[in-house]
Amino acid sequence: MTPTPSVTPTMPRMGWFSRAEAWLDERGKGAWIATLILGFVFFWPVGLALLAYMIWSKRMFNSSCRSRAMAHRSSHGFKSSGNTAFDSYKADMLKRLEDEQHAFETFLERLREAKDKSEFDSFMDERAKAAKSDDA
Incomplete structure (x- = not known):
């Protein structure tokens, strides 16, 4: 019998899409735009799907994706040194x-x-x- 990795209750297992979204949010709006452009360059339906998702999730019109990610880092709003x-x-x-x-x-x-x-x-x-x- 192989042991299954345990998931802590405070950190649920994230899917690949959620991890990618969090990774892009951490890097800011520029990363989202670069991903969008690459999606159009390599396979236009992917770029179109990303554009639709960015508009639907209001990522195109928010002040910053990074500010949302920074708000979740700690109770003080900054990363520990x-x-x-x-x-x-x-x-x-x-x-x-x-x-x-x-x-x-x-x-x-x-x-x-x-x-x-x-x-x-x-x-x-x-x-x-x-x-x-x-x-x-």
Whole structure:
């Protein structure tokens, strides 16, 4: 009896198409375009099928295939360098920058609201003055 390779529950066995798709996604949109061109050059129905798949799966119109692959790499959004001290520093720095960005966006929102309120108050004052001048 030959032993069968076990598949871990966290990583299901992928078919050749899924592996090829993941490999191309890792390399970005340029790899998809190169594969598409090669498909047309060597056997046009393959190129046509790839074009249809890229349009159907919206790979032609996404900002980047790589960003989708990078999002799945780790919880921090970056690949580990192998140096735990550096990885910790990088995670802390990214967290601090995200917090600063959030604080700045909150500040801009408050600034927009204050500007809108002052413009609305000015409009209401002008409208009240116009109503008083019409009554007089």
